[in-house]
Amino acid sequence: DIQMTQSPSFLSASVGDRVTITCRASQDIGNYLAWYQQRPGKVPKVLIYAASTLQSGVPSRFSARGSGTDFTLIISSLQPEDFATYYCQRYYIAPWTFGQGTKVEIK
C-alpha cells in the first residue's frame, strides 16, 4: 500500500518565518494531493488540493507545489494562527492515506 511520509514531524518557528513542509509518496500519485491544517481541538480544514490549488478563503501566504512523489507546502510568513498540525493526504484513489502530520509550534 502507498505510504505518505511527511518531514519534519515537528518544527519550531517564529512569527514571520518561512516554513516548508514536505510530503513524499511511496509511489506516483500524480497531483491527487491535499494539504490540511488542524488547530488544537478543532476539525481539519483543507488548505490546498490538486497539489497546488489554494482552497477558496485560504490566505495567500500558503502555497504548495509538487507532483508525482514529492510535494511541498510553504507558509511564506508564519502568523500566530498558523501554529497547528499539517497533514498531507493522497485522495481520489484508495487508499486515501494521510501523512503522519507535521506539528508547527512557536519558538
Add this chain to the structure above:
Amino acid sequence: QLVESGGGLVQPGGPLRLSCAVSGFNFRNYWMSWVRQAPGKGLEWVASINQDGSEKSYADSVRGRFTVSRDNSKQSVDLQVNSLGADDTAVYFCGAGYYIDFWGQGTLVIVSS
C-alpha cells in the same frame, strides 16, 4: 453541515453504527469518507464511498470489520463497525469530497471493558 452520531462507550468485540447527517450542499454529488483520530494521534483515513454507493474503499486496518453505506434520499452516510478493539478508540469524522472539503465535528468512540 455534517453531524455525526452514534459514538459512545462500547465493549471490546462489540458493534456500533455511526451515522452522519448532511445538509447544506448537494450530497448526491459527493464522495463521502470516514476519517478517525485516536487521542493525541494523527488523522487516519478509514473508508470512502462514491456518489451512488457502488464503489467503497477501506483502510487495511478496518477491512472486513467496517462497512460504509449511504442513503441519498436521507442525505446520510453510515459506518457499521464490528469486532471493535482498543485500537479503534478515536474520534470518527465524516467528510465530503474527493479531498475532504467539508468535515463534521466528529463522534467519539471509546472501546473499553
